[in-house]
Amino acid sequence: EAGVVQSPRYKIIEKKQPVAFWCNPISGHNTLYWYLQNLGQGPELLIRYENEEAVDDSQLPKDRFSAERLKGVDSTLKIQPAELGDSAVYLCASSLRGGYTDTQYFGPGTRLTVL
């Protein structure tokens, strides 16, 4: 069974440029998550989707970040414009449902460098 797929794996951009990350979850997983991981720290949730609905986006900086999950499968996370402090790893994860016993499976992440 294929795992969570993310692209690109690495991205280097100039500040103020836009950037987008793509995620394809494990087949059949209804819940999709985007996490931000700063160097030396644990991941922090940005947004959680259940099917097409964003059910928790309280940690998403909405002035510059946006996300969508069309048709309840693939998802895209966008930053516009990017700032130096956005340099981090962006992880996508998926799970069957969204309950507290549900295991989340992570993709390889996208390492963003903003110059």
Added chain:
Amino acid sequence: AQKITQTQPGMFVQEKEAVTLDCTYDTSDPSYGLFWYKQPSSGEMIFLIYQGSYDQQNATEGRYSLNFQKARKSANLVISASQLGDSAMYFCAMREGTFEGAQKLVFGQGTRLTINP
């Protein structure tokens, strides 16, 4: 207050020895799940083991076991017979089940484990 605390920033262990990675958690929710993930230098978060708050027995998965002490709010990961490939960052995480807005997975700061040959 920190919900997940991992007090060991780094650990060095000889190959084939057992190693225990500490994790304490803080919650007043009776329903919660505890997870351990491994993150090698490649960056992917690999799920290792899960323990539910109502589980009576400690979880085991191959060489991994979870020493769950509910009263002490402790969920230590034990790796038996360590291998060079175990060298990685290890994260403890918790997900609460009942309180509104508590559905997210919260991670600790991680412990970097290095296995020496």
